[in-house]
Amino acid sequence: MTDRAAPLVPVTVDQLSWPLRLRFGVSDALALTWRDLLVWSRVPMFLIFSIVQPVMFVLLFRYVFGGAIPVRVPGGYVDYLMPGIIAQSAAFASFGTAISLAREMQRGVIDRFRSMPMARSAVLLGRLVADTLRMILTVLVIMIVGYAVGFRFQNGWVPALVMMVLAVVFGLAVCTVSAFVGLALRDEESVGSFGLIWLFPLTFVSAAFVPVTSMPGWLQAFAINQPVTIVIEEMRSLALGGPLALHAWQSAVWLVGLVVVFVPLAVRAYRRPS
Amino acid sequence: MLTVAPESGAGCQEGAIRHWSRAAIVGTLDVDMSTSVPMPLGGDPPGASSGPRVVHAAGSGTSGARAGTSAVAVGVAAAVEVESLSKHYGEVEAVKAVSFSVLTGEVFAFLGPNGAGKSTTIKMLCTLARPTAGRASVAGFDVERQPKAVRRHIGLVFQDQTLDDQLTAEENLRFHAVLYGVSHEQVAERIDRVLRLVALQDRRADLVSTFSGGMARRLEIARGMLHTPAVLFLDEPTVGLDPQTRALMWDDVLRMRDEEGVTIFLTTHYMDEAENADRIAIIDYGSIVALDTPDALKRQVGSDTVELVTADDAAAGARLASAGFQVSSGGDGLVVFAENGESQVARLVETAGVAVRNVHVHRPTLDDVFLHYTGRQIRETPADRSVGRSMRARMARRR
Numbered sequence: 096m097t098d099r100a101a102p103l104v105p106v107t108v109d110q111l112s113w114p115l116r117l118r119f120g121v122s123d124a125l126a127l128t129w130r131d132l133l134v135w136s137r138v139p140m141f142l143i144f145s146i147v148q149p150v151m152f153v154l155l156f157r158y159v160f161g162g163a164i165p166v167r168v169p170g171g172y173v174d175y176l177m178p179g180i181i182a183q184s185a186a187f188a189s190f191g192t193a194i195s196l197a198r199e200m201q202r203g204v205i206d207r208f209r210s211m212p213m214a215r216s217a218v219l220l221g222r223l224v225a226d227t228l229r230m231i232l233t234v235l236v237i238m239i240v241g242y243a244v245g246f247r248f249q250n251g252w253v254p255a256l257v258m259m260v261l262a263v264v265f266g267l268a269v270c271t272v273s274a275f276v277g278l279a280l281r282d283e284e285s286v287g288s289f290g291l292i293w294l295f296p297l298t299f300v301s302a303a304f305v306p307v308t309s310m311p312g313w314l315q316a317f318a319i320n321q322p323v324t325i326v327i328e329e330m331r332s333l334a335l336g337g338p339l340a341l342h343a344w345q346s347a348v349w350l351v352g353l354v355v356v357f358v359p360l361a362v363r364a365y366r367r368p369s
Numbered sequence: 370m371l372t373v374a375p376e377s378g379a380g381c382q383e384g385a386i387r388h389w390s391r392a393a394i395v396g397t398l399d400v401d402m403s404t405s406v407p408m409p410l411g412g413d414p415p416g417a418s419s420g421p422r423v424v425h426a427a428g429s430g431t432s433g434a435r436a437g438t439s440a441v442a443v444g445v446a447a448a449v450e451v452e453s454l455s456k457h458y459g460e461v462e463a464v465k466a467v468s469f470s471v472l473t474g475e476v477f478a479f480l481g482p483n484g485a486g487k488s489t490t491i492k493m494l495c496t497l498a499r500p501t502a503g504r505a506s507v508a509g510f511d512v513e514r515q516p517k518a519v520r521r522h523i524g525l526v527f528q529d530q531t532l533d534d535q536l537t538a539e540e541n542l543r544f545h546a547v548l549y550g551v552s553h554e555q556v557a558e559r560i561d562r563v564l565r566l567v568a569l570q571d572r573r574a575d576l577v578s579t580f581s582g583g584m585a586r587r588l589e590i591a592r593g594m595l596h597t598p599a600v601l602f603l604d605e606p607t608v609g610l611d612p613q614t615r616a617l618m619w620d621d622v623l624r625m626r627d628e629e630g631v632t633i634f635l636t637t638h639y640m641d642e643a644e645n646a647d648r649i650a651i652i653d654y655g656s657i658v659a660l661d662t663p664d665a666l667k668r669q670v671g672s673d674t675v676e677l678v679t680a681d682d683a684a685a686g687a688r689l690a691s692a693g694f695q696v697s698s699g700g701d702g703l704v705v706f707a708e709n710g711e712s713q714v715a716r717l718v719e720t721a722g723v724a725v726r727n728v729h730v731h732r733p734t735l736d737d738v739f740l741h742y743t744g745r746q747i748r749e750t751p752a753d754r755s756v757g758r759s760m761r762a763r764m765a766r767r768r
Binding site: 119122123126129130133134137138202203204206207208209210211212213 | 496497531533549
């Protein structure tokens with residue numbers, strides 16, 4: 096016999112142990128990933144268009160701008176270009192993360208998830224897993240296109256593999272920023288306008304397409320020290336050979352820092368009532 | 370007595386929980402109604418005066434355990450209890466200290482115009498918004514202290530469609546089942562059942578993008594029922610639907626209440642829909658201004674009126690008044706106030722003693738009730754009124 100106003104509940108979903116909560120959290124995230132993959136399989140044009148854009152960049156820089164950009168690397172400009180293009184593509188792929196989350200926030204889908212007994216982080220985690228898979232596909236296609244237009248790894252296959260992993264991890268870290276942007280703006284049109292603006296200076300004012308030494312001195316200070324340049328220089332060293340240590344730990348600090356800062360911010364934005 | 374209910378067999382060690390579905394990890398609450406019976410504001414709720422004195426509430430057993438046969442006794446315990454619940458957005462008081470109870474198995478309607486505070490109240494009850502003051506419990510769980518338990522025991526259907534268009538009906542339901550932790554063994558059975566309940570079993574393999582608005586809405590209601598919630602919240606469920614679909618949706622909702630024992634809490638600004646509810650709370654500017662059964666609310670407004678157009682209104686009025694009727698002159702004839710006006714027509718005509726050319730019985734409507742309590746009408750479009758007439762006729766046939 097008890098008072099309904101204050102029910103005694105010895106074991107509820109609020110009081111599960113950490114391992115169990117983790118298991119349910121992973122299960123929820125994978126369910127969301129499965130949903131995204133299923134949707135993409137029904138709308139293949141989304142995947143195709145997200146791959147076409149970086150392929151266009153490869154072709155444009157290889158055959159249109161490349162001839163005018165002097166670089167000192169073993170295989171010429173195409174070898175200099177590809178690590179930059181891959182990193183840029185991984186970063187731009189995060190646009191899809193922001194748009195999808197903003198759309199779902201706007202449509203009330205996120206509110207529905209918030210009314211369900213699922214892990215708070217699952218929506219973000221599920222989306223990031225799906226976007227990582229999309230990013231891997233994008234990187235692989237760009238690599239194939241790169242090889243078709245003359246790019247060659249100069250440093251062996253293991254560093255090449257590490258370079259691609261680094262590109263995906265970099266893209267994933269940028270996705271956490273985009274997820275925060277999408278969940279914070281909560282409006283598909285605003286994200287559509289703002290979504291890539293913050294990425295343009297980071298990717299173009301970097302060592303992605305041109306050596307930073309060609310920039311004015313005041314711009315070099317930013318270009319050299321910002322994370323995109325640091326990660327791309329590490330990727331370039333992995334692909335073509337060169338010193339690894341300095342940019343390796345700087346990349347690790349930046350990538351971990353982005354995730355540590357923006358995942359909690361994104362989860363907080365997710366929890367904020369609409 | 371509280372117990373932890375495994376999917377099968379005994380035992381409640383947490384180590385064994387990994388073999389259970391999440392839905393199995395719930396409490397079972399025994400309530401002795403002789404000591405604590407939360408009563409709603411206003412008149413007697415249906416079934417409140419009788420029934421079992423001990424009820425197993427708040428979702429006993431697995432999600433599937435409540436499938437088909439509800440473990441919740443109907444009409445004897447509060448599925449939703451709200452005390453002085455308020456919500457402020459800055460200076461704006463969206464909900465002002467509302468208090469009410471919704472009984473298990475009831476269809477409870479929140480009726481009010483747009484901006485009255487209906488959706489805000491639902492958001493607080495569904496843990497989507499934190500109350501500024503007051504307290505509320507759903508299925509016995511406090512919305513602030515036990516939000517996950519509340520979420521486990523509710524289904525929610527929003528005004529706007531939240532299905533995945535590029536998934537089939539079955540995939541949408543399966544996705545939902547995973548997130549609710551419905552066990553693998555029960556998923557297929559529950560999907561079959563809820564699709565049958567909304568008569569969409571033949572469309573289970575079709576993409577939702579091929580569905581009409583009404584079909585999508587009915588699928589959403591089915592999805593809301595998939596995990597056998599104790600309370601199904603429907604926020605303006607029929608907005609934008611055509612008359613036939615609205616009526617079909619109401620068929621679905623009442624069938625779910627009857628067959629699954631779920632408590633229905635819905636908001637609407639359609640008078641005609643509110644008529645289908647067991648009880649109605651009229652909310653205006655964030656406050657509940659009336660709460661009772663539809664008939665009781667109408668009775669509070671006044672008795673039936675019978676309009677008579679006769680060959681000699683003066684003579685007829687005098688005779689009716691001398692016979693004890695309360696009579697006044699209307700625009701084109703006489704207005705007689707009478708309880709159960711339809712049953713009194715023959716007597717009135719006979720008592721009038723003159724030729725009666727026209728008789729019209731007017732029963733108070735919820736429009737009159739709303740007008741009475743708020744001093745204004747909920748604005749409805751002509752299309753809404755047409756829909757309402759169609760639905761009333763259909764629901765009358767169903768009864």
